[in-house]
Amino acid sequence: MNTNRKLPTPEEIEKEFQEFWQKKYGGTVRLTNVSASEPASENQTEEPEPKKTFDLNFDLKPKEIKQYLDRYVIKQDEAKKALAIAVCDHYNHVRECHENPDAADTDYSKQNIVMLGPTGVGKTYLIRHIAKLIGVPFVKADATRFSETGYVGANVDDLIRELVAQADDNLELAQYGIIYLDEADKIATPPNIIGRDVSGRGVQIGLLKLMEETEVDLRGGNDVASQMRAAMEFQRSGKLEKEVINTRHILFIISGAFTGMEKIVKKRMHQSKIGFNAEIASQNDDNARYFESVTPKDFIDFGFEPEFIGRLPVHVVCNELTVDDLFHILKHSEGSIIRQYENAFRAYGVTVLFSENGLRRIAEKAIEQKTGARALMTVCEKALRDYKFELPSTGVNEFVVTEAVIDTPDVELERIIKDADYNRDTVMHEQVRRYESQFHNDHGLQIQFDGEATSVICERAIADGKKVKHICDELLKSYQHGLNLVKQNTGQTTFTFPKEIVENPDQVLEEWIRESYVTKR
Numbered sequence: 001m002n003t004n005r006k007l008p009t010p011e012e013i014e015k016e017f018q019e020f021w022q023k024k025y026g027g028t029v030r031l032t033n034v035s036a037s038e039p040a041s042e043n044q045t046e047e048p049e050p051k052k053t054f055d056l057n058f059d060l061k062p063k064e065i066k067q068y069l070d071r072y073v074i075k076q077d078e079a080k081k082a083l084a085i086a087v088c089d090h091y092n093h094v095r096e097c098h099e100n101p102d103a104a105d106t107d108y109s110k111q112n113i114v115m116l117g118p119t120g121v122g123k124t125y126l127i128r129h130i131a132k133l134i135g136v137p138f139v140k141a142d143a144t145r146f147s148e149t150g151y152v153g154a155n156v157d158d159l160i161r162e163l164v165a166q167a168d169d170n171l172e173l174a175q176y177g178i179i180y181l182d183e184a185d186k187i188a189t190p191p192n193i194i195g196r197d198v199s200g201r202g203v204q205i206g207l208l209k210l211m212e213e214t215e216v217d218l219r220g221g222n223d224v225a226s227q228m229r230a231a232m233e234f235q236r237s238g239k240l241e242k243e244v245i246n247t248r249h250i251l252f253i254i255s256g257a258f259t260g261m262e263k264i265v266k267k268r269m270h271q272s273k274i275g276f277n278a279e280i281a282s283q284n285d286d287n288a289r290y291f292e293s294v295t296p297k298d299f300i301d302f303g304f305e306p307e308f309i310g311r312l313p314v315h316v317v318c319n320e321l322t323v324d325d326l327f328h329i330l331k332h333s334e335g336s337i338i339r340q341y342e343n344a345f346r347a348y349g350v351t352v353l354f355s356e357n358g359l360r361r362i363a364e365k366a367i368e369q370k371t372g373a374r375a376l377m378t379v380c381e382k383a384l385r386d387y388k389f390e391l392p393s394t395g396v397n398e399f400v401v402t403e404a405v406i407d408t409p410d411v412e413l414e415r416i417i418k419d420a421d422y423n424r425d426t427v428m429h430e431q432v433r434r435y436e437s438q439f440h441n442d443h444g445l446q447i448q449f450d451g452e453a454t455s456v457i458c459e460r461a462i463a464d465g466k467k468v469k470h471i472c473d474e475l476l477k478s479y480q481h482g483l484n485l486v487k488q489n490t491g492q493t494t495f496t497f498p499k500e501i502v503e504n505p506d507q508v509l510e511e512w513i514r515e516s517y518v519t520k521r
Contacts, residue, residue, distance in 0.1 A: 057095075058091040058092065058134065060091075061088065062084035062088050065080075065083070065087060065088065065133065066081060066084045068133050069083075069129060071334045072129050072334050073122040073125055073126055073129070073333070074122075074321075074329045074333055075325050075328075076126070076318050076319065078317065079317060079319075080126070082315075083113065083127075083316055086113055086316075087111075087134070087251070089111050090110065090111040090251050091176075093108055097249065110248075110251070110252075110311075112253065112312045112314065113251075113314040114314070114316070115254070115255035115318060116256070116257075116258050116261065116316070116317050117257070117291070117317060117320070118257050118318075118320050118370075119257055119371055119372055119374065120321070120373045120374040121319065121320060121321055121373070122372075122373065123182070123255045124140060124180065124255070127178060127180045127253055128180075131177075131178045136173065136176050136177045136178060137166035137167040137178070138166065139178070139179050139180065140182065141162070141179075141181055141182070142181075142182050143181050143182065143186050143187045143203065143254070144183055144187075146187075146203045146206070156203060156206040156207050157206075157210070157217075159179050159181075159210070160174075160179075160218075160245055160250070161216070161218055163179060163250070164245060171243070174245055174250075175249055175250060176250070178250070178251045178252075178253065179253070180253045180254075180255070181252070181253070181255070182255050182256065183255075183256050184254035184256045185256030185257060185258045185259070186256070187204055188302050189201045189303045189304075189305075204304065204305045204308040205305070208305070208308050210247050210250075211252045211312075213246065214246075214247055215245065215246050215247075216244060216245050216247060217243070217244055218245060252312075254312065258302065261290075261291065261294065261299075261302055262290040262291065264298045264302060265290040265293055265295075265298050266290055268295075268297075268298065269290070294315060294317075296309050296310065323363045323367050324363075326362075326366050326367060326373060326376060329373055329376070330362060330376060331356075337377050337380060338359070338380075340377075341380060344388065345387075345391070348388075349392070350397055350398065351399075352387075352399060352400075353427065353431075354400075354401045355400050355402050355430050357402060358400070358401040358402045358406060359401075361403040361406040362376060362379050362383075366378070382409075383401075383405060384401070386409065386410065386413055387405075390413060390417065391416075391417075396416060396417060396423065398423075398427050399416050399423055400426045400427055400430045402426065424462075428458040428461060428468050431469065432449055432454045432468055435468065436448055436449065439476070443480050445487070445493055445494075446493060447476075447483075447495050447496075448495070448496050448497065449497045449501075449502075450496055450498055453498055453499045453501060456499055456502045456503070457471050457475075457502055460502070475501065475502060475505045479505070482509040482512070483495060483509075483512075489516035489517055489519060492516075
């Protein structure tokens, strides 16, 4: 054996890996240099990188977490409560262990979570925002990508390595992260399977080890990048230090639609009800009602290992969304997809306004697709794709997404481009509607200009060269106080404004106030 054989340089190692990768996968995959740093020169002394530390300062309360989630996710109140409590319990215990290592030896069942609910109801969104609020790394993956160790497919240990990557290689921060596994119902083992189920039971067993407590080697045998880093490190220092991460404080959350679970729960709930007084289960029973009654035994009957489901003590149910829910998401959620479209058009110098009936129509079309909130973007993209393409090259700098735009986008686009008066009037009418909404937000009084009044306001704004808001402000400068007097005398909070208010606002308001005192007596 030739002991004087020269070791390859990092560049030669990278070249060998690149040639191997291209030979195996062709030109579709390319590796980049993942060495931690350039090799030190003869006259240069390498300074070790300072160890990254993490100070866990968790002091949130369940109500605070729910209030934060309410800003982004509509409904799902019970799910938010359950998640908030479980997360607080988990991270309060983690903080205690962080401050007092002896606390780790006390008996404690980790609050790992299983979430049930149809697609598009906000399951991933909830967890992502919880991780963001707390400030811990978050990894989301689909269960279907994994297989048992030793078989083709990703290894569940890769989830831990991804968590470290999300933490920018801060191992201490990574050990407090959240791993979210979607489509977990797909790893349930079918009851009639013959032979080894490498993507079902095998994955459950692999996840079970992670959820309990184990140490994961960050230099995975099948992870080419980590092996390259190891080779570079050995080239520089002549030795390798083992890198591991403990999963004790990592919070695991699995979710899925669990289609068919409701039948298992329904059968269990009704099997003892036999005879004339038996309750007949309706085919239209709400699945969520059965999900809320799910037990560990139901999960086992569905195809999960008892040990696996035993490590997921918190069950959270998310309900299917309605048209009203989708409308509320569009209009009020801080994460509403319409913000994205407003920004996209703004980049071209175009202002897009979404009308109430336009938002309602988007929600109605989205509900038909049976994919929850995900369908909102699908509907918007289908209707507004040509608007993004055409309008930036025209003189149109403002338009309204109405019900007609969603139903007949091509017809409305042509009309918006060719008929400037039509588009201007549509925009100004929407501006009146927005003024009404803002008045309600500011003063708690619901006002509405009728059709004739709206048209007169728009005509005056054009004639005077003023914005709609300025015209409305001038008309209603005395109305906040006057309408509050009417409210005190009569309890009335909703007011419809006729054309006469635009023509003689003070006279109309005086008559309303005088009549309110007559009513009061």
